[in-house]
Amino acid sequence: MPVVTTSAKGQVVIPKNEREKLGIKPGSKVAVETVNDHIEIHPLPEDPIEYFCGIFKDGPSLTKALLKDRKENLRREEEKIARLIRPSGVSKKRR
Helix, strand or coil, rough: CCCCCCCCCCCEEEECCHHHHHHHCCCCCCEEEEEECCCEEEECCCCCHHHCCCCCCCCCHHHHHHHHHHHHHHHHHHHHHHCCCCCCCHHHHHH
């Protein structure tokens, strides 16, 4: 395990071998996280949208769930409107 020294500004240099293993290049972004008594550095994907595209493909379809929910809401709205808008209840006696 490589050991590095912090600068006066708290900066560290990630050893070349470790950067190459993780694909960290100049200008790459990394996430820094404190976990209990140590710090973890995780490289972030260059294109997060492409990286996460399809990540949930094996799970339930959110689109299908949203469409099902929307159809149910639409059905309820139509029933509510049908109850509110009834044919005129004015009897012939009143005319």
